Amino acid sequence: MTADEQAADQAARGESERVDVTLTVNGETRSLAIDPRTSLLDLLREHLALTGAKKGCDHGQCGACTVHLDGRRIVSCLMPAVQTDGRAVKTIEALASPNGELHPMQRAFIDHDALQCGYCTPGQIMAAVACVDEGHAGSTEEIREYMSGNICRCGAYVGVVSAIQDAAAKMRRT
Amino acid sequence: MTSLPYPYTIRVDAEDKVRGKPIYAADDNRPGLLHAALAVSTIAKGRITDIDTQAASAVHGVRLVLTHKTMGAAKSAGFIMGGGYGFQSLQPMLSPAIAYRGQPIALVAAETLEQAVESAHLVRARYAEEPFGVSLDAPGVEVVHQADTPLKNFIPEIASGDADQALSKAPVKIDAVFKAPPQHQNPMELIASVAEWRGNKLTVHEGTQNAEAVRHGVATALGIAPEQVEVISPYLGGGFGQKNSLQMQTLLAAVAARETGRPVKLVVPRATLFHAASFRPESRHHIRLGAERTGKMLAAIHEVDAQTSRHDLFPGEYTATSSRLYGFGSFRGVERLVRTDVQTPGYMRAPFEHPACFAMECCVDELAYSLGQDPVALRLANDTDTDVATGLPFSSRYLAECLKRGAELFGWTRRSMAPRSMRAKDGSAIGWGVAVGAYPGLTTPAVAHLKADEDGCVVISIGGHEMGQGIRTSLANTVSRKLGVLPEKVRAVIGDTRAAPQHLTAGSWGTASAIPAAEDAADAMLMALAEMSPAGIADRTPAEILKAAGRRTLEVEVQRKPPGQPDEILGRLRAGLPSVAGPVYRSHVTFSYIAHFVEVVIEPGTRRIRVPRVVSVADCGRVISPRTAASQVRGGVVWGIGAALRESSEVDPRYGGFLNADLADYVLPVNADIGSIDVEFIDKPDPVFNRSGVKGLGEVAMTGVAPAIANAVFHATGRRLRDLPVRIDHLL
Ligand code: FES
Ligand code: FES
Numbered sequence: 001m002t003a004d005e006q007a008a009d010q011a012a013r014g015e016s017e018r019v020d021v022t023l024t025v026n027g028e029t030r031s032l033a034i035d036p037r038t039s040l041l042d043l044l045r046e047h048l049a050l051t052g053a054k055k056g057c058d059h060g061q062c063g064a065c066t067v068h069l070d071g072r073r074i075v076s077c078l079m080p081a082v083q084t085d086g087r088a089v090k091t092i093e094a095l096a097s098p099n100g101e102l103h104p105m106q107r108a109f110i111d112h113d114a115l116q117c118g119y120c121t122p123g124q125i126m127a128a129v130a131c132v133d134e135g136h137a138g139s140t141e142e143i144r145e146y147m148s149g150n151i152c153r154c155g156a157y158v159g160v161v162s163a164i165q166d167a168a169a170k171m172r173r174t
Numbered sequence: 175m176t177s178l179p180y181p182y183t184i185r186v187d188a189e190d191k192v193r194g195k196p197i198y199a200a201d202d203n204r205p206g207l208l209h210a211a212l213a214v215s216t217i218a219k220g221r222i223t224d225i226d227t228q229a230a231s232a233v234h235g236v237r238l239v240l241t242h243k244t245m246g247a248a249k250s251a252g253f254i255m256g257g258g259y260g261f262q263s264l265q266p267m268l269s270p271a272i273a274y275r276g277q278p279i280a281l282v283a284a285e286t287l288e289q290a291v292e293s294a295h296l297v298r299a300r301y302a303e304e305p306f307g308v309s310l311d312a313p314g315v316e317v318v319h320q321a322d323t324p325l326k327n328f329i330p331e332i333a334s335g336d337a338d339q340a341l342s343k344a345p346v347k348i349d350a351v352f353k354a355p356p357q358h359q360n361p362m363e364l365i366a367s368v369a370e371w372r373g374n375k376l377t378v379h380e381g382t383q384n385a386e387a388v389r390h391g392v393a394t395a396l397g398i399a400p401e402q403v404e405v406i407s408p409y410l411g412g413g414f415g416q417k418n419s420l421q422m423q424t425l426l427a428a429v430a431a432r433e434t435g436r437p438v439k440l441v442v443p444r445a446t447l448f449h450a451a452s453f454r455p456e457s458r459h460h461i462r463l464g465a466e467r468t469g470k471m472l473a474a475i476h477e478v479d480a481q482t483s484r485h486d487l488f489p490g491e492y493t494a495t496s497s498r499l500y501g502f503g504s505f506r507g508v509e510r511l512v513r514t515d516v517q518t519p520g521y522m523r524a525p526f527e528h529p530a531c532f533a534m535e536c537c538v539d540e541l542a543y544s545l546g547q548d549p550v551a552l553r554l555a556n557d558t559d560t561d562v563a564t565g566l567p568f569s570s571r572y573l574a575e576c577l578k579r580g581a582e583l584f585g586w587t588r589r590s591m592a593p594r595s596m597r598a599k600d601g602s603a604i605g606w607g608v609a610v611g612a613y614p615g616l617t618t619p620a621v622a623h624l625k626a627d628e629d630g631c632v633v634i635s636i637g638g639h640e641m642g643q644g645i646r647t648s649l650a651n652t653v654s655r656k657l658g659v660l661p662e663k664v665r666a667v668i669g670d671t672r673a674a675p676q677h678l679t680a681g682s683w684g685t686a687s688a689i690p691a692a693e694d695a696a697d698a699m700l701m702a703l704a705e706m707s708p709a710g711i712a713d714r715t716p717a718e719i720l721k722a723a724g725r726r727t728l729e730v731e732v733q734r735k736p737p738g739q740p741d742e743i744l745g746r747l748r749a750g751l752p753s754v755a756g757p758v759y760r761s762h763v764t765f766s767y768i769a770h771f772v773e774v775v776i777e778p779g780t781r782r783i784r785v786p787r788v789v790s791v792a793d794c795g796r797v798i799s800p801r802t803a804a805s806q807v808r809g810g811v812v813w814g815i816g817a818a819l820r821e822s823s824e825v826d827p828r829y830g831g832f833l834n835a836d837l838a839d840y841v842l843p844v845n846a847d848i849g850s851i852d853v854e855f856i857d858k859p860d861p862v863f864n865r866s867g868v869k870g871l872g873e874v875a876m877t878g879v880a881p882a883i884a885n886a887v888f889h890a891t892g893r894r895l896r897d898l899p900v901r902i903d904h905l906l
């Protein structure tokens with residue numbers, strides 16, 4: 001049997017397999033039974049209605065889907081949701097403080113107009129916060145290098161770099 | 175009021191965007207949603223002889239498999255440049271004919287995205303193949319002179335004086351051929367539609383630059399009344415021309431939703447998008463430029479071959495801009511279209527103006543060097559107030575100011591003229607280049623509805639689409655100034671066919687069309703307020719006046735059409751058809767202008783080309799929203815850098831279609847590719863063009879960047895590179 005025939009055969013036999021997964025999303029424990037092929041990005045967007053992380057390529061090539069997994073930035077489109085079992089995910093929706101006050105990085109993106117259409121912005125901001133936390137915001141060159149996994153088709157790069165420099169200083173102080 | 179610069183207002187939607195609010199079409203998560211996926215053609219041309227959907231239908235969770243056999247009664251909505259609504263006249267899945275590789279052949283709708291994707295992979299088609307050609311020089315392509323087609327009626331050939339004779343007598347001549355590759359817009363947002371029926375009413379949520387064309391186009395395709403369709407598109411995750419008409423997926427999602435009785439979400443994957451929407455056509459430019467030994471330009475002839483599809487003639491308007499760059503003594507433009515086996519190409523930021531300015535501005539640099547003249551000085555010496563093509567005056571033209579100010583900011587006088595004369599300490603070659611760009615001043619009709627309430631809120635409902643250019647912020651700034659309310663109290667309802675007719679937002683006409691209409695509406699409101707307030711309205715907000723008069727709300731509506739246009743143009747607006755005037759008006763011609771100054775650094779070993787700094791000075795009339803306008807220009811410069819050094823959609827003559835159909839292989843500029851970009855505006859209003867003095871900006875920003883880079887590469891290396899993009903291997 002070819003792979004296609006196998007898949008068709010499996011499909012014809014009925015319900016596709018479901019897998020239980022339990023993860024922490026923005027501080028809340030979530031348990032779901034999902035198709036094992038579900039990416040973390042689709043889990044967030046289509047199952048949990050957390051649509052801040054965006055789909056720009058679904059191939060790990062653009063960074064629009066960047067979220068934090070156990071405190072590190074990842075492209076969620078390349079992460080099978082089942083692999084996040086028992087782990088903690090943080091998305092743009094939880095970056096502001098619970099009283100709604102913006103994170104310094106969000107504030108800096110507004111102040112430096114580091115966005116246009118806004119589609120890449122949640123991914124840029126999650127990557128930017130990680131970039132500072134990793135200690136990769138030491139110079140403009142370093143920021144540019146470590147932010148190059150996040151494509152902005154609107155071309156807001158100059159603003160992104162100055163926003164990160166601005167926010168980095170404030171994040172270090174807090 | 176055009177006399178004062180506008181304040182540096184914060185982008186009004188920035189906070190929603192940094193919070194990741196669900197504002198884009200694909201963020202929709204309504205209950206009962208089915209997910210759709212597409213299967214596409216694996217041949218470049220021919221017809222489907224057999225399509226097998228059995229395995230696809232058997233996948234668990236699949237609710238519908240649609241093919242051309244099961245689509246039911248539907249027809250093409252027509253080509254937007256041929257009186258219709260679509261980006262091309264060919265609506266996939268209405269017949270077994272295949273016109274290009276990647277053309278959708280089936281749609282699957284399923285309970286989950288994973289099931290839909292699996293099922294779409296199992297659709298099997300057999301084809302009868304036919305020969306095809308996908309590039310300008312492929313065997314079997316057909317060349318059409320635009321002047322021999324009905325297109326000549328609305329895109330006249332540019333001809334002024336006897337350019338051939340003047341050229342033959344010119345003591346100095348430049349004769350060169352330039353090539354620009356096909357490119358894809360690739361906004362970060364994928365094309366997506368969510369379609370839902372309630373009874374016989376269809377609602378479409380879709381990021382589009384043209385909600386009215388989506389509405390009328392889907393209605394036409396389905397054979398229903400436009401009143402049965404509403405299209406909601408408050409935000410786009412970038413447009414760049416890709417989303418400027420009805421796309422192929424909207425009808426498919428609508429049919430799937432009707433057949434299943436469920437809302438359907440169809441998000442078109444990135445790879446599919448390279449064939450599912452338009453692209454910038456490949457073009458070739460032959461330019462002959464003749465001048466006196468003093469540098470005075472006597473003649474220019476610009477001949478263009480540009481790609482189109484077999485099924486549509488996508489018009490070429492390249493020479494409409496190249497002819498406006500200087501006071502050429504004479505000019506002749508020729509536009510030829512080459513029919514190839516692709517989806518119909520379309521508009522991508524500065525669609526004609528970027529390649530046209532690239533070709534002409536590289537030639538002008540070559541002229542400067544053959545005369546031994548400074549490239550800025552040569553440009554200034556050939557500036558003009560009069561349009562060569564029509565003999566009419568330009569309504570405003572501050573191109574010389576752009577050049578002078580840019581040269582000053584950049585430090586141009588420190589440049590040494592000779593190629594290969596500037597080096598960095600590490601041995602890198604440094605090149606400094608300059609080029610200008612221009613873009614037609616276009617206008618559309620608009621209907622503006624303004625509502626003020628006693629709580630101090632003002633809502634403006636108007637045609638327009640927010641794709642990141644900042645139209646919401648421009649509207650807020652305008653209404654705020656006129657009515658004396660804070661910008662954050664002004665809410666704009668745009669991209670919504672329920673609120674006002676939605677003209678296509680493209681061609682940099684959004685601000686120049688919406689802002690004067692918004693000012694008209696504000697004036698109408700001030701008059702109405704004055705009527706209800708015998709004590710006068712000076713220094714009082716609308717809310718104060720309303721409260722004093724015991725009124726809760728006040729609403730006014732105005733409509734505005736471009737100068738010299740008949741009233742029928744408002745009917746076209748309401749019918750979702752393009753209704754664009756300009757750049758030639760009865761008594762004047764309007765263009766926006768920009769000058770770019772670029773430094774390139776070419777590394778000695780790798781020959782890698784870097785662009786550490788750019789200075790750009792733009793004349794877009796009055797700047798309505800200075801903060802978002804500066805971002806627009808920086809974005810345009812990034813696009814120019816991409817076009818000059820990176821972006822090209824590769825075709826394979828053996829298989830058809832585009833090869834590098836993802837974001838790893840279609841190389842876009844990333845953060846590390848971009849250095850400093852300093853932007854200034856002349857910020858002088860053009861009151862002849864419209865009451866607000868505003869001209870377009872989004873596209874002119876990109877024009878001229880690529881030639882400035884190519885000219886800088888020449889300055890660094892002594893090599894004239896005339897094919898885009900300029901690549902490392904061209905310098906080895
Ligand atoms: S969507 Fe994940 S990297 Fe592009
Ligand atoms: S803001 Fe539009 S893609 Fe970055």
